[in-house]
Amino acid sequence: MVEVLLVSENAAKPGDAQETELGRVCVERNLATQLELDTCRAEVQRRRAEGNDATLGGVMVEEGVITQGQLHRVRKSMEAMRTSQQIPGFVILSRLGAGAMATVFKARQISLDRLVAIKVLPKRFSENPEYVERFYKEGKAAAKLNHPNIVQAIDVGEAGGYHYFVMEYVEGRTLYDDLAEGKVFDEVEALRIILQIARALAHAHERGLIHRDVKPKNIMITPDGIAKLADMGLARMAQDSQAAQAEAGKAYGTPYYISPEQVRGELDIDFRADIYSLGATLYHLITGRVPFQADTPTAVMHLHLREPLIPPDHVNPALSVGIGEVVEAMMAKDRTMRYSSTKDLIADMAAVAAGKPPVQVRGALGAEELSGLTLSGEPAGPGDTQQLPAQPWRHSATVLYVVLAILAASLLANIILALR
Known part of the structure; x- marks a missing residue:
């Protein structure tokens, strides 16, 4: 016995x-x-019967059934799932994904019988006041917004020592998912998506909120084609001078899409930083590549500061000059040269989508340069769009090409004379 x-x-x-x-x-x-599982369990029992301390995970790794990395990820997932089960009023259905800062679950809200997404802060971050404060700031920032193109906040709270953020569940994919599969968006589809996000940003900007992390991963597309802006983790009120002082000199954002002023960690970051990041996102969609590429995040951010942007219509010849001009204006390194409001940007993108010129950005041209421009009431076709005057930043490139051509011709003539 x-x-x-x-x-x-x-x-x-x-x-x-x-x-x-x-x-x-x-x-x-x-x-x-x-x-394989039954075999490993039997091995665990055998070792324990001999007085050895054996675990199922350890044996599965030793036997080559799973890797150490897979074991780590499974255990991490299990911990997060156990955590989420402690949230009252919700039934967890599945794990949607995990990032560096949180795990997201699909759940059902019992009281309203609806699907929701729940973001849970891991225990290791729950004990750090800075991470907890940032987590709640995200929930509160999202709660200030009510727009069809923004993922809606529902609740934020704490249960069982874990902090959670309940939000609208969005069925669909992110733009990043499509880009990762090599998709290059045509101009019409890209503008349809980015216009929706621009309207979402206009709504946020009117309420004094800056997103600061607009990128493909934070834009979801539903099966019905509705675009939704997500993740307010870096969002900040434009007038929050205390937060601005605390973050001064630090680069907050994602390197591929970050604005130059964010790279510099400037105090007075405003809505134009979001316009830049949205422009970088649009650039990626229509060219299939990020605006600036380098080996390290630091190097990429340096390029945002110094490297001239190759116009998207130079990368993808199928694009109109109009969309190229819009993107260049969105991504001007000097923010005073960008759109003066999100509404002006929306007007220009809507115009280009209709085959018309981007009038708002061309308002920067002088009267002499605009004198030959006539606009009909009919939408311009691709051919008409190509005939529209270029932006000032394109003029410098054109002059450079002409000068180079003249120099080349002169050099060729000298060579011919020398040969004679």
Whole structure:
């Protein structure tokens, strides 16, 4: 009888319930077959009967069934799932994904019988006041907004020592998912999407909120083609001088899409930073590549500061000159040269989408340069768009090409004379 009790004690060590869950998750995710799992469980029991301290995860790694990295990810997922089950009023259905700062779950809100997404802050961050404060700021920032193209905030709170943020559940994909598969968006589709996000940003800007992290990963597209701006994790009120002082000199944003003033960590970041990032996102959609590419994040950010932008219509000849001008104005390194409001940007993008010239940005041209411009009431076709006058920043490039051509011709003539 004593021997049976000893064997039972070895077979039911603390944490065995978690190991049972570990095995189930590995099989569900096709990381292991049921036969491999049963074999590893038998090996665990054999080692424990011999007095050795063995775990299912350790044996599965030793036997080559899963890797150490896979074991780590599964355990991390299990921890997050257990955490989420403690949130009252919600039933967790599945794990949607995880980032560096949080794990997101699909859930059902019991009271209203609707699907929601719940972002949960990991325990290791829950004990850090700075991370907790940022987490709640995201929820409060999102709660200030109510727009069809912004993921709606529902609730933010704490349960069982864990902090959570409940938001609208959006069925669909991110723009990043499409770009990662090599998709290059045509001009019409890209403008349709970016126009929606520009309207979302206009709504936020009117309420004094700057997103500061506009990028493909933070833009979701529903099956009906509705674009939604997500993740207010870096959002800040434009007039929040205390936060601005605390963040001065630090670069907050994503390197591929960050504005020059964010790279410099300037105090007075405003809506024009979002316009720049939206322009970088549009650039990526219509060219299939980011505006600036380098080996390190620091190098990429340096290019945003110094490197001239190759116009998108020079990268993708199928694009109109109009969309090229809009993107160049959005991504001007000097923010005073960008659009003076999100509404002006929306007007120009809508015009280009209709085959017309971007009138708002061309307002920067002098009367002499505009004297030959005539606009009909009919939408211009691709050919008409190509005939419209170029922006000032394009003039310098044109002059450069002419000068180079003259120099080349002169050099060729001298060579011919020398040969004679």
